[in-house]
Amino acid sequence: MATFARTLILLLILAGAGQAQAAGSASAAGFRLWAELTPAEQLALAPIASDWNHLPAHQQERLIKVARGYPKLTPKQQQVLQARLVSWARMTPEQRKVARENYKQLLALPAPKQVQVKQRWSEARGAQPHAGEPSSSQ
Amino acid sequence: MNERDFAKRITTSLDEGARQLDPVLAMRLASMRRLAVDNRPAHYHMGHGVAVWAHEHPWVVMLLAISILFSGWLGYSQRQTGDSGDVDILLLTDDLPPQAYAERDFNKWLHLPAR
Numbered sequence: 001m002a003t004f005a006r007t008l009i010l011l012l013i014l015a016g017a018g019q020a021q022a023a024g025s026a027s028a029a030g031f032r033l034w035a036e037l038t039p040a041e042q043l044a045l046a047p048i049a050s051d052w053n054h055l056p057a058h059q060q061e062r063l064i065k066v067a068r069g070y071p072k073l074t075p076k077q078q079q080v081l082q083a084r085l086v087s088w089a090r091m092t093p094e095q096r097k098v099a100r101e102n103y104k105q106l107l108a109l110p111a112p113k114q115v116q117v118k119q120r121w122s123e124a125r126g127a128q129p130h131a132g133e134p135s136s137s138q
Numbered sequence: 139m140n141e142r143d144f145a146k147r148i149t150t151s152l153d154e155g156a157r158q159l160d161p162v163l164a165m166r167l168a169s170m171r172r173l174a175v176d177n178r179p180a181h182y183h184m185g186h187g188v189a190v191w192a193h194e195h196p197w198v199v200m201l202l203a204i205s206i207l208f209s210g211w212l213g214y215s216q217r218q219t220g221d222s223g224d225v226d227i228l229l230l231t232d233d234l235p236p237q238a239y240a241e242r243d244f245n246k247w248l249h250l251p252a253r
Contacts, residue, residue, distance in 0.1 A: 007161055062226055069227040077231040086232050091240060097238035098226050103232070105248055106239070117247045120231050125238075 025074065030057035037064075044070035044078075047085040055089065 034042070034052040045052065052060070063085075070078060070085035088096070107116055156164065192199050229236050238244060 004197075007179060012174075012205060066227045066230065071223070073227075075247060081227070081230045084236060086215060087229060088226075088236050091236070095240040096236075098244075099229060099236050101240075102239040102244045102248075103225060103229050107228075109248065117250075120250060121234060121244075121247050123236055 007078075015138055032060060032064075040071065041067040044082075045085065047082050048089045049088070059089070059093075093104045 033051055037045070037052075041064060042049070045063060048055075048063070055063070066081070070081065073081065091099070106117060111116065229239060230233070232239075
């Protein structure tokens, strides 16, 4: 009984240590040079090519996830995304965190309420929706 | 005097008392004890053994608890990281620019009453 309990406890401790090591390794291995990205990733992240090698690993990982979703977007959505990438990448981590939290709160609302929130914000700022899109004159 | 010595003194005293019991009464007590032991739940002894072992090795229990908590925290952190890829792409293609959602007081718009 004691031997079984000791073996079980040792296995659980090793499992925890293994998971910790895996997480640490993932973070350390997350940094990639621009030249190491796939062509598809480079296409999606082209607007931030000059900034890429200076970004921290965790930010690169999140942007690579964005790049992997890029082919599934419509051409219009791809255009909007690329127009916003530079300013997004240059925001502070705290600003991006606040943006994500606020956005998740918006997504928790019913769809009609989400539309209303966006309309009210736009009216208050005198802005049009899709304010990040390139202007038609470009 | 530690707990073991104290327990030994008690059992010695009880044994002495049992030896002075009426033989018929002692036999009846013994048969009732056997009946009670035979009818105890099968898992009782195993659970009791683990509890005693854990009491004698508190550092192992503590390490186990820390390991479980740490694993849980890691799992939670990794799930958070996993979520952000989907949220980011939605943010970057939303009707409003990301700067809107980055405003600290943005959530006031979330709580306005319906028109």
